[in-house]
Amino acid sequence: MTRYLHTMIRVTDPDATIRFFELLGLKETRRFTSEKARFTLIYLAPEGQEEAEVELTYNWPAEDGSAEIYTGGRNFGHLAYRVDNIYETCQR
Structure with missing residues (x-):
């Protein structure tokens, strides 16, 4: 059985991104x-639909203070899906 787990997006401002999703x-x-x-x-997930998560990934700025810039669709x-047997799924 295949089960949807989440969709991941990269963010540079977690607080602002959380506020956006809270509006939804x-x-x-x-x-x-x-x-x-x-x-x-x-x-994050809508109440009562916790199985439909969005994962925000925040990569911290480099120790020298510089930040990685996400451009060109890299966000x-x-x-993510869970399957009963990854080897059988790949074989298909």
């Missing part, structure tokens, strides 16, 4: 931060 009725459901890898993942990251 989405709320933060969970958050994961990796200080070692310097990123934060923020998951879209991935669609």
Whole structure:
């Protein structure tokens, strides 16, 4: 069985992006931060539809203060699905 998990987009301003999605009725459901890898993942979903998440990926600015600029369509990251058996799915 295939199950939709989330859609990921990269963001440069998490607070502003969260405010935008809140206007659409989405709320933060969970958050994961990796200080070692310097990123934060923020998951949002409409109330009662928590299975339809948007994952915001915020890559922290470089330690020298410079920020990576997302241009040329690089903001879209991935669609995530769960399948029962990835090997069988790839074989098909």
